[in-house]
Amino acid sequence: MENENLNTEITNSAGLRIDIISCVPRLLDSFFDHSILKRAKEAGHAEVVIHDLRDYSTHKQKQIDDYAFGGGAGMVLGIETIARCIRSLQNIRIYDEIIYMTPDGERFEQKVANRLSMSKNLMILCGHYKGIDERVREHFITKEISIGDYVLSGGELPAAVVSDAIIRLIPGVLNDETSALTDSFQDNLLAPPVYTRPADFEGWKVPEILLSGHEKKIAEWRLEQSIKRTQARRPDLLQ
Incomplete structure (x- = not known):
């Protein structure tokens, strides 16, 4: 103490x-x-x-x-x-x-x-x-x-x-200050799926949109995936 x-x-x-x-x-x-x-x-x-x-x-x-x-x-x-x-x-x-x-x-x-x-x-x-x-x-x-x-x-x-x-929500605590804002339950949505390298593991591939470099389309895809995941796993959050 x-x-x-x-x-x-x-x-x-x-x-x-x-x-x-x-x-x-x-x-x-x-x-x-x-x-x-x-x-x-x-x-x-x-x-x-x-x-x-x-x-x-x-x-x-x-x-x-x-x-x-x-x-x-x-x-x-x-x-x-x-x-x-x-x-x-x-x-x-x-x-x-x-x-x-x-x-x-x-x-x-x-x-x-x-x-x-x-x-x-x-x-x-x-x-x-x-x-x-x-x-x-x-x-x-x-x-x-x-x-x-x-x-x-x-x-x-x-x-x-x-x-x-x-x-972890305090500004400056996380290396990427936007990270906490994209966590699950912010805006009553679960976080979308995430991927990292390699892009192809034993034939299991990362969605092409994430490799496109098109920030707007990637953001739209992530929002769509968040909504789908929330509807499937925690529909109560959408109510």
Whole structure:
């Protein structure tokens, strides 16, 4: 966890900053240290800081969870430690959103990633065990996100997915700035098929139009293929 001076004035740093709160931060260590995300950090376009929730516990054994009132299986992350962590971060910077990763949140889609990529500071809270005390959601969380209708062991992988989708949209992160604009789900269409060399592999040939050099016709072909692929695989997007 990166140490922060809690007496620092509230500021906004350059680029996008994402603070991720987790009770198992080691799960995220390698994810942000490679490929596009690493280059984004080195270029100053984005920064991801992982905070160990246990560092904010006042218990001798660094306890952060407890049994649920009313009984039932599973442990619940307590409000005291989470509140202490969130408030310490809010003392340093202003957050556009404080996000909680949860299966019952808003479905994460490209339009959500596009909107969040315009942010300056984001905080993401990863759930674990049986979830978090409901009062955290009521009084601290500003946005709840789900990456799909299934349950994982914790919110770390979903937080990494969301961060990746957001950061790659920031201008300058990708080598070709138009690349992100041609991804699947931009304009509610799936991306068209792509090919590379060799143009002929064991008789399997690349469509001639892609070898023509005619940019307008290639663009028209790609749009046509996107529509066909979307109609075949995800017709719900066209509705």
